[in-house]
Amino acid sequence: MTTATERRDGESWTLLQTMLEEQFTLHTHRLTELTVSARLPRRGGYDDRTLEASAAAARQGIADTAHALRRMSEGTYGRCEECSRPIPLGRLRAQPHARYCTPCHRSR
Numbered sequence: 364m365t366t367a368t369e370r371r372d373g374e375s376w377t378l379l380q381t382m383l384e385e386q387f388t389l390h391t392h393r394l395t396e397l398t399v400s401a402r403l404p405r406r407g408g409y410d411d412r413t414l415e416a417s418a419a420a421a422r423q424g425i426a427d428t429a430h431a432l433r434r435m436s437e438g439t440y441g442r443c444e445e446c447s448r449p450i451p452l453g454r455l456r457a458q459p460h461a462r463y464c465t466p467c468h469r470s471r
């Protein structure tokens with residue numbers, strides 16, 4: 364059995380890793396910014412609901428990208444977590460943290 368890394372074109376893989384690292388950094392900065400705003404007078408102009416929803420989205424983004432980067436280092440990235448089939452490269456390019464192939468994602 365070949366690993367996901369061997370199976371894929373190395374250049375695309377490097378690009379996906381870069382995208383994931385950039386997204387991880389972006390979500391982390393966003394969460395920091397929101398945490399700071401929450402402590403400001405009038406919450407930095409955010410209403411409570413927007414602030415909470417944005418913070419939740421940033422936390423989810425951090426969790427998703429960290430999970431994908433871990434799978435990349437373990438060599439399981441790019442395989443569906445449900446059926447173990449390879450996730451098409453186009454889907455990974457659109458959503459680098461995708462954990463499931465399209466049929467499994469739809470049935471969840």
Ligand SMILES: [Zn+2]
Pocket residue numbers: 443444445446447448463464465466467468
């Ligand atoms: Zn699947």
